[in-house]
Amino acid sequence: GSGLSSESLSGLSAPYDELYYRGVRAYFREDWERAAEFLEKSISTRDKLQQTRRKCHDEYKEDFTLWDLGILDWIQVRAECVRFCMGRSVSPAALLPVSSDIEYEFGTRNAYNYLQVTYYKLDKMAKAASAAHTFFVANPSHLEMRNNIEKYRRLLGVKEESFLDREREQEQHWVSSTEGNLQSAVKKWKECVNETLKQTEECRAQCVMASRVIPEEPDNVQGIYERAADLSLSLLSCKQMCVTLVSTRPGRVSALEDFLPLQLEHLHIAQFKAGDLKGAVETLRSLLLFYPTDSDFLSNLELYTQTLEGDTEAQETGGPVPVVGVTVTMDDQGLNGTNRVVLDGVLSQSECDRLMQLATVMGDGYRGRRSPHTPHEKFEGLTVLRALKLAQDGLVNQSDARLLHEIGETVKVLMDSYFRSHSVLYFAYTHLVCRSAIPEVLGRSDLSHPVHVDNCILEPETRQCWREAPAFTHRDLSAVLYLNDDFEGGEFFFADRDAKTVTARVKPKCGRLVGFTSGPVNPHGVTAVTAARRCALALWLTTEKHHRDMRLKNCPQWKKPRQREEQRERKSDRQAR
Ligand SMILES: O=C(O)CCC(=O)C(=O)O
Ligand SMILES: [Fe+2]
Structure with missing residues (x-):
């Protein structure tokens, strides 16, 4: 032993393996002071080294794709940065990799076995008890240590709070009692999951930082690419190992299978019991990343999401229909579902005719085109703006274009009232759409419009509906107002989430409106x-x-006095029927 004083160890100058062996040698020399000093120093140095690695890892954690050009350059630069960062607080010797023997010593917490005896000899009973307990946690079948602990407790009267597990930070995610109220169970499981994730992260950072950097000059034996590949592979397998390490309880040899999914399952149950359905859905989604086809998870998810949607989509439907001549033909019951309605009498025959007329002159990009939904139909669409433009250009009757707008307002009033909307409604989009059969196509099994949900992407296999682009997620209420019935097929239908089971059918006709939440x-x-x-x-x-x-905003043409005339005309027209 050189005169390595405790002052010179304050930085990370001496490698922790060296300190450890010094401690062990002192122990066998029965130099207890020294043994305690070096063993403790070795433990804290290892801790500090890991913290420094983590810090430097996070400092240079940058996203990059593996196939970026110059990836090797990048690796080199990063290695440089990391070396610099580590070099600020760690001496070159302390940066060298340690043997697997020493890692085994730390893995089995053997240092605490030595420390227990050491502190006992030094007559530091509280410290001895704590070291004994820390060792025993990882070595629960170590009978001798069990006896020692008993001795500290009974004979030496060491207080209960002295039996501290000095490594308990590493075990937080193993605490899994189900006592306490529901809220605290949720909190506890969440902490468990987060701790597991944190430790996995931590472990992986160690993999990255402990791995050897690529030498600047490729040697003759192996090309730089082979070396890079080697390095990547060993890094990957190290990172992979972390899952096993984190799910191996101290003192056990084998890892608990499915550790993280198991915790997630507990968490989701706790969340469900505590009534936190949103949280339960989140957790289930995470679980489904592990088991995408688990039927229990899927049916739970469906149950929760449906309950949640029931909450948000729930409307006290069945409000009044405040427009003369409009009647409720089918409600939720008649349509075998929720938040659905069929109203009749929304348009008069002459209004339908005028709109059909408008539809014949349209050309909104779809003109004469194949339907986006089926190859066997043509599809024409006209937006209100386009109608207005056509009216300005004198291509269609101004009053017909205006009619389109007024009808929209009427539909809004009806929907607002029937669905008892609690907030102000705005038009999101209005579209006049015609679908025409391409003649001579027989025995069709396609649909004019496949089963869909208006504000989310329906995934029939999982019965999920993803509220994300390209769906129009902001749509809240849908209304389809029919103009004619002189065609074949073209029935509107409601379906189950499996996109197969038809739950209700609606046959279009002039003035019939089908309304529903989107x-x-x-x-x-x-x-x-x-x-x-x-x-x-x-x-x-x-x-x-x-x-x-936006296209509906500030259209002065529609606010002319003629509008009222038009409205009166419509009313008398309707009553005349
Ligand atoms: O035309 C219909 O009956 C329904 C159309 C529809 O569902 C839609 O455009 O989203
Ligand atoms: Fe739709």
């Missing part, structure tokens, strides 16, 4: 139009102001 309780579609042309005005309403159809 969310997952209302998947729907349209059967094939097998002859002639089917036209409908589709409208979507939103409560989100910033999603309102």
Whole structure:
């Protein structure tokens, strides 16, 4: 032993393996002071080294794709940075890799075995008890240590709080009692999951930082690419090992299988019991990353999401229909579902005719085109803005274009009232759509409009509905107003989330409106139009102001006095029927 004083150990100058062996040698020399000093120093040095690695790892954690050009350059630069960062607080000797023997010593907490005896000899009973306990946690079948602990407790009267597990930070994610109230169970499991994730992260950072850097000059034996590949592979297998390490309880040899999923399962149950369905859904989604096809998880997820949607999509439907001549033909019950309605008498025959007229002159990009939904139909669409433009250019009747707008307002009033909307509604989009059969296509099994949900992406296999782009997630209410019935097929239908089971059918006709909430309780579609042309005005309403159809804003043409005349005309027209 050189005169390595405790002052010179304050930085990370001496490697912890060296300190450890010094401690062990002192122990066998029965130089207890020294043994305690070096063993403790070795433990704290190892801790500090790991912390420094983590710090430097996080400092240079940058996202990059493996196939970036110059990846090797990047690796080199990063290695440089990391070396610099580590070099600030760690001496070159302390940066060298240690043998697997020493890691085994630390893994089995053998240092605490030595320390227990050492402190006992030094007559530091509290410290001895703590070291004994720390060792015993990782070596629960070590009978001698069990006896020692008993001795500290009974004979030497060491207080209970002295039996501290000095490595307890490494075991936090193993605490799994289910006592306490529901809220605290949720909190506890969440901590467990987070701790497991944190430790895995931690472990992986150690893998990255402990791995050897690529030498600047490739040697003759192996090319730089082979070396890089080697390095990547060993890094990957080290990172992979972390899952096993973190799920191996101290004192056990084998890892607990499915450790993280198990914790997630506990968490989701706790969340469900505590009534935190949103949290339960989140947790289940994480679980499904491990087991994407687990039928229990999937059915739970469906149950929770449906309950949640029931909450948000729930409307006290069945409000009044405050427009003369409009009647409720089918409600939730008649349509075998929730938040659905069929209203009749929304348009007069002459209004339908005028809109059909408008539909014949349209050309909104779809003109004469194949339907985006089926190769066997043509599809024409006209937006309100386009109608207005056509009216300005004198291509269609101004009053017909205006009619389109007024009808929209009427539909909004009806939907607002029937669905008892609690917030102000705005038009999100309005579209006049005609679907025409391409003649001579027989025996069709396609749909004019496949089953879908208007504000989310329906995934029939999992019965999930993803509220994300490209779905129009801001749509809250959907309304389809029909203009004619002189065609074949083209029935509107509501379906189950499996996109197969039809739950209700609606046969279009002039002035009939089908209204429903745009969310997952209302998947729907349209059967094939097998002859002639089917036209409908589709409208979507939103409560989100910033999603309102900007094209409808400030259209002065529609505020002229003639509007009132027109309205009176419509009313008398309707009553005349
Ligand atoms: O035309 C119909 O009956 C329904 C159309 C529809 O569901 C849609 O455009 O989203
Ligand atoms: Fe739809």
